[in-house]
Structure formats: structure tokens, C-alpha cells
Amino acid sequence: MDPLLDFTGKVAVITGAAQGFGQLLAQELAKRGAKLVISDINKTGVLKVADDIAATGASVIAMACDVSKNDDCKAMVATAIExxxxxxxxxxxxxxxxxxxxxxxxxxxxxxxxxAINVKGVQFGMRHQIQQMLQQGEGAILNVSSMAGISGAARGSAYAMAKHAVIGLTKTGAVEYGRNNIRINAICPFFTLTPMVTNFADQEQQKRMSKGAPMNRLGEPKEIVAMMLMMLSPANTYMTGQCIAIDGGVSAQ
Structure with a gap:
């Protein structure tokens, strides 16, 4: 396996893994040798994802987690350590x-x-992940923000508010913990065909949304997850505090 994408023996915790980016990332990391603790507020959904991953021979534990609750985020990290x-x-x-x-x-x-979910949920996760990584002397954290976190988002102001806060958490964490060999980055996708988009926008709305991108289409989940893998790669050792737009050219306009 290419060392750039070799996660053999790495232990990853992923929230929101019952669908979308979380589900696909868990599957891709498992293919590359990672051990996983995955969670979601949808316990039935995340258990199904874990069963499918376990059937491939990978090590995976699934659990319910409401990221707006600090104790749930703490329990997820504790499960990985245990x-x-x-x-x-x-x-x-x-x-x-x-x-x-x-x-x-x-x-x-x-x-x-x-x-509660988009901001506190990220901070709670970071809090407990960082505490363990400080003991280890290394680690990598990836927060999922949005293009709405680095630009205005017409008719989505509360979401933009929260996703801008994720950028602040990411950059501040990178500055605070860089000396501890803990890398903290964020990914900022444009509209992507995950349930978060398809549940809110019908086909006509999706067509209108796609016109905002020079590539004239919405993103595919696999395209976002490919960059997530690169950002988390064990070989990617000097990148921290970055908020990377995967946007079909939107931010170039």
C-alpha cells in the first residue's frame, strides 16, 4: 500500500458516521488498516455501518453519541482508549x-x-481527543466545516454562524497544540450530495445550487472524502491550521 494512504494500526474516532461523509470515511479508513470507533445519534444506522465494516475483517466499534452532550463525546474517546x-x-x-x-x-x-451540535459538538470532541493526544505526543484532528464557514451563505445564516465558529476552533487549536505534534485542520465542502443536502433540496433546488460552482455541479461524497484521507494521512506531517475548500471552484470567483 502507498505509504501516503496507509493507516495500518491507526485508531480513528468519527462522529456522524451513520451516513454521508462519516460513513464513507469510516469505510475508506477501514480498507486502509485503521481501527475505528464510530458514532451517531442514529444508533441503528451507525450499528449497520459497523456491521458492514466488520464483515470485511476490520476492527470497528459503534456507539450512540449525541455530540451536543460532553459526556457522550468523552465516552467515545474513552471507548477507543479502552x-x-x-x-x-x-x-x-x-x-x-x-x-x-x-x-x-x-x-x-x-x-x-x-x-449545540455544530459548535459545541466539535469543541467537545476536540477537548477529549486532544487530552489523549497530549499523552501520546501526537495526533491528527479533522473538523468538518463548510463553504458557509469561509464565506457568506444567503438564507443559511445560522448555519454559517456555526460553521465559521468551527474554523475559529480549528485555527486556535492548531496554534495551541502545534508544539505538541497535534495537527488540526478543517475541510470546507460546497454543497455535496449527502443526505444533509438531498433532504433539504429537491432536484430543481439542486440544479440552482449547482450554478454557483464553476464546475456547474454539486460535489460527490467520494470527492470530499478523498481529500479528507489526504489531510489525515500519516505522511502529511506539516499541515495544520488549514481550512481547505473543496468547492468546484466557488472560492476562486
């Missing part, structure tokens, strides 16, 4: 969107939900 002895990779992927609406119609309940 079963595999360490945490090499933390992927804070779980997140939620909200219905498209203008900023002046966003109420407090929407902002509270966005902050």
Missing part, C-alpha cells in the same frame, strides 16, 4: 443544517440547535 489503547485520528463530522430562510426569520431555537 479497546485500542489510543486515539490517533479524531474526525468531528456530525452536524445539522436548517431550512433555507432569510436572516431576519432565524429564531433563537434554530441558533441554539446550530450552536
Amino acid at each position: 479497546n485500542f489503547g489510543r486515539v490517533d485520528i479524531g474526525v468531528n463530522n456530525a452536524g445539522v443544517a436548517h431550512e433555507f430562510m432569510p436572516l431576519h426569520e432565524i429564531d433563537e431555537s434554530i441558533m441554539d440547535s446550530q450552536f
Whole structure:
């Protein structure tokens, strides 16, 4: 196996792994030798993903996790340590969107939900992942932000608010823990054909959304996960504090 994509023996924890990026990343890491602890608020879904991965012979544990609860995030890391002895990779992927609406119609309940899951959920994950990585003397964390985290997002202001906060957490963590050999980066996808998009946008809406990209289409999950693998690669040892846009050219405009 190419050393760039060899994760043999690495222990990864991934939130939001019942579908979308989390599910596909878990499958790809397992193919490359990683041991996994995967979680989702959808326990039935994440157990099914784990069963499929385990059938390939990979080591995987699935558990329910509400990332808005600190104790759930702590338990996930503790499970990895108890079963595999360490945490090499933390992927804070779980997140939620909200219905498209203008900023002046966003109420407090929407902002509270966005902050609880998309911001606190990332910080809780980082908190416990970093504590273990400090003991190990190394580790890599990847947070899932969005193009809405590095630009404006018309009719998605609360989501943009939260995803901008993920960028702040990522850059600050990279500065604080770089000397400890802990790399912390974020990925910022444009609209991608995961359930988060397809559940909110019908075919006509997706066509309109795709016109915002010079490549004139939405992203495919496998395209985003390919970059996630590169960012997490054990050979990628000098990259930290970066927020990488995978956007079909949107940010070049």
C-alpha cells in the first residue's frame, strides 16, 4: 500500500458516521488498516455501518453519541482508549443544517440547535481527543466545516454562524497544540450530495445550487472524502491550521 494512504494500526474516532461523509470515511479508513470507533445519534444506522465494516475483517466499534452532550463525546474517546489503547485520528463530522430562510426569520431555537451540535459538538470532541493526544505526543484532528464557514451563505445564516465558529476552533487549536505534534485542520465542502443536502433540496433546488460552482455541479461524497484521507494521512506531517475548500471552484470567483 502507498505509504501516503496507509493507516495500518491507526485508531480513528468519527462522529456522524451513520451516513454521508462519516460513513464513507469510516469505510475508506477501514480498507486502509485503521481501527475505528464510530458514532451517531442514529444508533441503528451507525450499528449497520459497523456491521458492514466488520464483515470485511476490520476492527470497528459503534456507539450512540449525541455530540451536543460532553459526556457522550468523552465516552467515545474513552471507548477507543479502552479497546485500542489510543486515539490517533479524531474526525468531528456530525452536524445539522436548517431550512433555507432569510436572516431576519432565524429564531433563537434554530441558533441554539446550530450552536449545540455544530459548535459545541466539535469543541467537545476536540477537548477529549486532544487530552489523549497530549499523552501520546501526537495526533491528527479533522473538523468538518463548510463553504458557509469561509464565506457568506444567503438564507443559511445560522448555519454559517456555526460553521465559521468551527474554523475559529480549528485555527486556535492548531496554534495551541502545534508544539505538541497535534495537527488540526478543517475541510470546507460546497454543497455535496449527502443526505444533509438531498433532504433539504429537491432536484430543481439542486440544479440552482449547482450554478454557483464553476464546475456547474454539486460535489460527490467520494470527492470530499478523498481529500479528507489526504489531510489525515500519516505522511502529511506539516499541515495544520488549514481550512481547505473543496468547492468546484466557488472560492476562486
